[in-house]
Amino acid sequence: MKQWNVYLSGEIHSDWREQIKKQVSSQNLPIVFTSPVTDHELSDDCGLKILGSENDKFWHDHKGAKINTIRTKIAIKNADIVIVRFGDKYKQWNAAFDAGFATALNKSLIIMHNDDHQHALKEVDAAALAVTKNVEEVVNILKYTIDGKL
Amino acid sequence: MKQWNVYLSGEIHSDWREQIKKQVSSQNLPIVFTSPVTDHELSDDCGLKILGSENDKFWHDHKGAKINTIRTKIAIKNADIVIVRFGDKYKQWNAAFDAGFATALNKSLIIMHNDDHQHALKEVDAAALAVTKNVEEVVNILKYTIDGKL
Amino acid sequence: MKQWNVYLSGEIHSDWREQIKKQVSSQNLPIVFTSPVTDHELSDDCGLKILGSENDKFWHDHKGAKINTIRTKIAIKNADIVIVRFGDKYKQWNAAFDAGFATALNKSLIIMHNDDHQHALKEVDAAALAVTKNVEEVVNILKYTIDGKL
Amino acid sequence: MKQWNVYLSGEIHSDWREQIKKQVSSQNLPIVFTSPVTDHELSDDCGLKILGSENDKFWHDHKGAKINTIRTKIAIKNADIVIVRFGDKYKQWNAAFDAGFATALNKSLIIMHNDDHQHALKEVDAAALAVTKNVEEVVNILKYTIDGKL
Amino acid sequence: MKQWNVYLSGEIHSDWREQIKKQVSSQNLPIVFTSPVTDHELSDDCGLKILGSENDKFWHDHKGAKINTIRTKIAIKNADIVIVRFGDKYKQWNAAFDAGFATALNKSLIIMHNDDHQHALKEVDAAALAVTKNVEEVVNILKYTIDGKL
Amino acid sequence: MKQWNVYLSGEIHSDWREQIKKQVSSQNLPIVFTSPVTDHELSDDCGLKILGSENDKFWHDHKGAKINTIRTKIAIKNADIVIVRFGDKYKQWNAAFDAGFATALNKSLIIMHNDDHQHALKEVDAAALAVTKNVEEVVNILKYTIDGKL
Amino acid sequence: MKQWNVYLSGEIHSDWREQIKKQVSSQNLPIVFTSPVTDHELSDDCGLKILGSENDKFWHDHKGAKINTIRTKIAIKNADIVIVRFGDKYKQWNAAFDAGFATALNKSLIIMHNDDHQHALKEVDAAALAVTKNVEEVVNILKYTIDGKL
């Protein structure tokens, strides 16, 4: 049976990825999920820890961001579906960047956010094939897309 | 003489585009600038004004955002250089989306923002060929890139 | 042994897909078939059922059509061969859309229709590598293409 | 000033193209329009007239459709914007084919049709950046896209 | 007015290119024609004359063929339409190579040959949008494609 | 272990494919070979046998050539290496077409022919990464490429 | 579990590839490594040994370099990550060529070199997602990228 590759981009401060995986698993959907590194501290400091410290915060972040890009670029390029969740906190510009990157690669894009962000995300939503509010909607779309039933 | 196409994405609440154009003009650089529609109200309501009103705010925004995409997608695809400015206000997710879209199309990307946004923009900065803080730096890069001197 | 990916687009009101699968199975051809969701009612209402109701029929259909696109776009992009059948009923513009989409992606295209539609489908037929009238012809082409014999 | 390339696909039995051109001209928009050959009889018989007659109607149409494809494929590939109008008559599968072809090439797509066709065109509409009902809406979108005002 | 780029590949031992150019000129069609170097001796010896002699005939030909490829690859990549003529003499494998190269780049392909070569060219003809027998047919296709009338 | 996909294009009137497969098998190289249909009569008549007869030889051949293209286009697109052999008989324009098609798709191309065809094939040879004279050379290249030793 | 394809380009006179493979193996990372032929003498003489000798050193090298390209081009095209090491000896232009080739194909690029080469490699480093000094750093990046932890 074909395996579907789904990349889970965006918010790393809630357990939405685990919820999706749990529900998908209980439905026996043949999905391989990928995601960015979701350990916030490690993600911020991977450059320092692997390649050494920098005096300048910009270069500290630059090295880490590029190392993280190795994983995320490959994951998006290999994905059938890219799901991007915008949470309540932080600027989350990397999530919007991923959505733009996935759009230019003609990936099937699903966006998750609550109503508070609706207006600010209108351009991102306009590029998506579905705009969802919660995990249940996402899982139902995955089930419907893969199984053809609900 | 070759004309360079430069797309100016992002913040629409300051006059940074006009400043760039003015300085570029005084330097006689052969650049054709494009930009999104920068009239905020019109940009928000173009869907309503052209295609009629919607009861639901989501669809109101959706129609408008898609119409705006006609202009922005063509501009980015035709651009040699994409400059994205992150200002002080709003979420500006469309700016980050444009940066991701331009990156996947292998455009030369220049980012503008002040130090406050440095950490939050690290993934976007990591995709750029230059990270700048003000109009002077941008214009100097354009001059250096086109004329080969400063 | 290599598996061939074949997408079956178009008419959903007859059992042509099942006939093809049955004959292909009896010939032991290594084909994985994909298709749009062929439950007409569910396909029309998937947006409503997953993401909630809309007052406006246009947006009702819009949400559903986009969700269906997640499945169909991935299937066509992954297909080696795209088979599009035009039946007797309905406008079937989505079938012609799929044929155009597949052509631009340089997929091997096979069209099925009876003689009544010949003139109206001439531009679509002109993009195809085979124009067929029934399941037997399609299966013979698949057998010949994969096995190299009849 | 940049010239915009706009391809006008679809219905050839009303004067919608001339109306668009007239209004665009009065607005001084820098657009170069392209279109399929709109002389219905000539379009049907170009194969016969240029390459000689065929006994079989299928090949008669096949030769003509391929010659017409030379013009339409080049026009769509060179277009910034593709506008596809579905009229009241005929199957118009070539119009839907063009919409699919343009979508896979990532063109900015605008669809025109009246309410009668709304449900049947939902998949095509879902790929568009604007769904319009008349010439005025199309021209306003072109004006807004090019001039950034209404 | 738009200029059309047409590449004339294949036979270099008759004056078919000049005939096409003459007829196209008298019809005022806005076409820029490109072609390989048609001076047979110079084409064979350009490697020798520019880069020096080789003892081995294979490398003599290799150097020349590569230099000729600079011109032909650029011309085909820039062409809207590629016309390939197969004459009566020689193997003309470079002509068939050009047809395959142009096909993979999704160019609009027109083939010219007389009936003697029909069976041997069936695969090449199958990739073409028109198969013609003489200059008049080619010019009529160009006129019809560009002007939309005959 | 990775499997290598190698397409064997060209001459169908000698047993060169079987020789290559036999030697490759004895070397335990992990190669999956694909090829066009090498039953000459069936290849010529597949259109007739599957889709019915034609009065006109051109269309007889056209239908068959297009059906054969389904197999060959998929095989070349999926190939890592394309090997094209030019034999002593026939025009073999389809072989040169395949070489051009593979070149535009940036495949690794190996050509086989004897010295008699050297000058006529110079443009085709110029696009190849190796020009070989016999099965032994081809197999050694495959072994060296895959195993990194001889 | 997904397998990652990593191409190891560059220096062939130290055992850095074996060190990476050994450490990766002890970490149980699911990586398939590819590399150029690292037997220097065989790599230089493969053209001669397979296709026969040449009097001219240029053509001797040319034949060999092209045969080596069959392997390296396929490996880079199939790679998720391309690692290029610049050692202390030789010009290593092929390593820099591989880095440029991989960059244009949008591969994730990691560069290895010691401080002596820092200035001379600045353009190559600027295209990389990580610039490393030793095997440990490379392996940590691979581990972090694949496992998401250190």
Place this chain on the structure above:
Amino acid sequence: MKQWNVYLSGEIHSDWREQIKKQVSSQNLPIVFTSPVTDHELSDDCGLKILGSENDKFWHDHKGAKINTIRTKIAIKNADIVIVRFGDKYKQWNAAFDAGFATALNKSLIIMHNDDHQHALKEVDAAALAVTKNVEEVVNILKYTIDGKL
């Protein structure tokens, strides 16, 4: 008349670009030349001068190299022909990088170097359509390619 875009990459410590331009000008060839910034000191320090100083030499070079990439990436993407000259001094890895980048974009590549570098450049030469030793050979190739005569 068509203008040809030729990018002159590589050595910046001799006047080879000026010699080519002078000879091309005297031959009236319609070529627009582009090149990297050839002021060595300015090229090294552009990052510092535009974006401010860095304590760390690596980041000093990194900023400058990326700014230079804006110009060089655009120039190579827009070029019909890329000419890369390897001189006597320095490592010139950026030149080899450009050659690899241009090759992956399927540009027509011409290499210039003297005999001393022949063996070390064999992989780069193997990707080129011509390997030249001096300005005269380059200009003759340009003249032959554009004018079709010598």
